[in-house]
Amino acid sequence: MGQGSSSEVRAPPHELLTKELASRFAERCFTPLELLSLKDVFKSLADHEQGVLYLKEDTVARFLEIPDLLGVSPILFQIVSYIGAFPFLHDAPAVLGLEQIVMVITILTKRYERVLAKGASDRMKLLFGSMAVYDRKHPEPTARDRAGTLEQADTELEAAEDSDGDFDDLVLEAFDYLHSTKFFKKQASISVRDAIVPADNFRKLIMLLLLIAPLDAQESLSLYSDRLAGESLESLRLTAECILAAFLDVEQAPGLRFDRFNTVIPASMPFLFDGFTPLFEHFLFSKNLDFHKHLSEAKDTPIPDLVQPLLQDTASVMNINTLSQLSFFLPGSSLFRRLRLLYSGDDDGFSMGSFETKVFNWRAPTILLVRGTRLLEDTSDRNTGTDSAFLTTLPPRRFRPSRGGTGDRLTFGVYISQPWKHTHRECFGGDDTLLFQLEPFHDVLHASTLNKDYASFTKPSPSTPHAGISFGCPPPQSTQTYRRASTIALGTVSLVLDGSFEFGCFTHDFTSKGGAFGTSQTRKFDFQERFEIESLEVWGCGSDEEAKNQAERWAWEAREAEARRRINLGTGDIEADRALLEMAGLVGGNRSGGSMG
Template sequence: MGQAASNERPLRHLSHEEVAKELANKFARKCYTPLELLSLKDVFHSLAGREHQVAHLKQHVIAQFLGIPDSLNVSAVLFQMMSSIAAFPFLEDAPAIIGLEQLVIVVTILTRRYRKALASTGLNRRKLIFRSLAVYDRQLSSARDLDQQGMTNDKGDRNAGSSGEDAASKDDGDDDDPLALAALKYLECDGETAQHGSTPFFHSAAVPADSLRRLIMLLLLTAPLDAQESLAAYAATLSHDDLDGLRQTADCVLESFLDTGQAQNVMYARFDAVMSASMPFLLSGLTPLFERFLFSKNLDFHGHTGDRAQLPPSGPSPSPGLPPPRPLLEDTGSIMNVGVLSQLSFFIPGTSLFRCLRLLYSGDEDGYSMGSFETKVFNWRAPTILLVRGIRLDGGEDHASSGPASAFLASLPSKRFPPGNRRGVGDETLTFGVYLSQPWKHTHRECFGTDDSVLFQLSPVHDVFRASTMNKDYASFIKPSAKTTPIGGISFGCPPPHNTQAHRRSTTMSLGPVSLALEDSFEFGCFTHNYTMQGGAFQTSGFRKFDFQDRFEISSLEVWGCGGDEEAKHQAERWAWEAREAEARRRINLGTGDIEADRALLEMAGLIGTNRSGGSMG
């Protein structure tokens, strides 16, 4: 390591092994500091075993060093991924043994440090990681070859009306990995050396569902990791219930990748579409996990090295006198737990979530009413996350003709759609949520929220619906009254009520094309995905390209505030100020003897009345 390839022969005439070694050398020089490279070498030599005079890493040693818990049963999946990437940029040579040069390549790619060397923009490791997890299916290859022959005649028609998923399928057949091509171009390789993707793969490759499930469980566990932080510290606190929760969350995430026709395998087109639309940060946890190789505990930076006979400690030593780190989630709710928190970090940056959330409102503790919701939530001046969970109602024509559920179903528009999870059977637990960066307020003529609002579903299918620019009906909070409309509640993606006679008489909810509506008693809710209509405040699903609607009975509702101590202090000050104002208004006495006249004067002054905003703290 550290010796460049011979300059006597052009790179295009070198063997695959020699080119890979040159790439590892260039990555080492470009992507690491001298101290990081020294640590990586020391970690490798402290872990490596030798066979036939070749030093390399084995599966159980890597798992122990990274702190992978045995309970996840993911070590074999992770080692397969590393062994495949170790053959980079000649992916058809996989699997490869993981020597020092191969480890440099693996760590460079999985921590995304390759961006310091490969200047091409738009490159990502998604296709490479899919390939490293996939298996080759000859039967699937033959079947797809027949399909390709059958589609030849109508190729022109298909191209004219192709959708986003069709475009992904077209890329599915492209065996050239852009990252590998960029690496070869970086080495100025050409000719026969660059013919690295000649074996057909993506047409007949699929990731087994069970392998992906295990990897997702690991990614849920690694999501909150910081640099130099040990996975073992989190794994050590995993209880049996925590493990069950991780598995359930992973199943919901996995469900997004499974198409109806491919229940046991995940094809690349689906993998790419789901990650692009709803999980852009799914693989982020790999970066801190593999940066573990860059921090050796064996090195004495005063010029000595420690004993290499044992594995390095699995986590950083706590500094004496420092308080322990804050927990990832200080409170737990009926819905929110650490697994759900990690699931949210797949599409919301983790810096806004881990060690940042505070429970503002819980229906179980504060009561299921819009009044208690307003009291607890409206004074928070930072972003919030609303979570709602419920049991799906069948909603069929044979549903009971009396009772609250049937009354709620009758208030929905007559046009209904089937449930959103086509693979599910019977009643299901549904979990939806919304991220809002703007503080909550009453809705009068316009909705509130900004174009960074996010509507999402967490179970039984993970899906994300980003804000669109078609309209700004992002969020509304409406208390029912005779002056506005008898239909109130909290909604997202629904048009606001208008102060007209027609709307005052209406007892039917107005639902947007992609919307979540909770009626004012917080007993029932409805999520609508009108893919055919589109054109709403939120975009349609990136992979469920059909109309569906989920109607449910609410079992839990909670709101979490994103922010730290400063936001909590501001909220407490606001609550205290409003309490003093309310007490002062209660004691006002003008002394005229005419109570109605006194009240009229106070309303004209804006000191009392239902529309009073509360004034300014300034």
């Protein structure tokens, strides 16, 4: 009585909103069986202290079967502890209770898209923040420190709210979803201005991402333990180094900055973190609720565990780690357990005729991989023989190599969704064609709309003095005026393989802004790589149906060739040959096929 009621509305406690968001995530992003399994798994793994159930670092690493050899468990736990604090990221690292694990799984498996549609594509800053540390040489100033007065700080905060650099859309939408934006909008700020991801940490994480790339949700990571020994482990490390090189020069920078992180991933490896989905979905499959197990026990007959190999064929360039690297920018569903080796220069011969025979009948997408060694600088006193002859067919060098020295190994590739065919006046390929480099630097160049000179296959003829395979170059037949020209017409962003499959040339004319392929988003300078080919492979992407159709076409062509040979040369069986010719309408009636005797 006599006291006015306060109109001030207090902000809900963090714990209450965290429980509310976790409850909504659990209801909207998980099935009842998944949620039941998650609770059972958490209960079986959790430690207990002062009435609180939580997961420790070694428990998480052991459950997910993270290999000790990689030394990545502390980094992964840092990521999990940070994301577990969502949306109150300033409270990180979080104690990993059940609500926090719900947050982690929802975000790392991208299930949040079912609830937070507006921020579905914006988790880059969140992922970067989960891995980052702050550069102690350049401590992050607060708004008050930068502005000097509270009023100026408020002004700067308002300006920051209007920018894209200080607030994370995913966090903002989470607060909006809880109707608490007005209370906690400042909590949505994720400052990455002075944050870095240490190079060694990111290298270890890349090795883990390569390892888990082919993982299925119910598949044990221990099945891939053979990739962590001997030559396979060395290959894993080398592949990780090539990917790391796309983010930073480890000799020049101690760590990765957000701007580079946010540029490289969308352009060159949009599926880099997709392996987190099956890895963390392991929490959603409780062994106590394994219905397949109970069914097997009931019938007293074990269910065989048949595992199809990730890569059915072996070759020089392609291996499991290369396959995982490809899955960072090509959907893994079309790669793992789906590739077939169509052509290998090592086995089939380095010739365009052999290439045509093996590849042209495949009616599904293909991946071409070429590996070589960088050539010497093209000066007349240092190059002799076939390499000198090849260099004379190229325009005078305008650009230096990207980096490294003579003898460095280079690997390039192309993804083409359309079937291969002979090039006449127009190239083939669609706007989903990708030109890429795998080593020593990972880079992906997307097809542009400036022209459609995506791919060409040109065999030697009087009208085509420069036979071979090219990507991003105009077809030789389309330039009749210059068909006797002594040099190859290189595209501004292009890859050329000569007709003998001995040499190749990759050109990146950044100044021109690209042609059939756009310029690199990560190497914004001009360069050219000239190399001697060591290995050339073409892999078919497709199901058993494509492989069956290809085999049938090969068999049909073989029968047709044999039929033509028998007609032309005869079989030695006069009556059989006469009957075949009569069926073809070549003899009989008023026609005469000449003497059969």
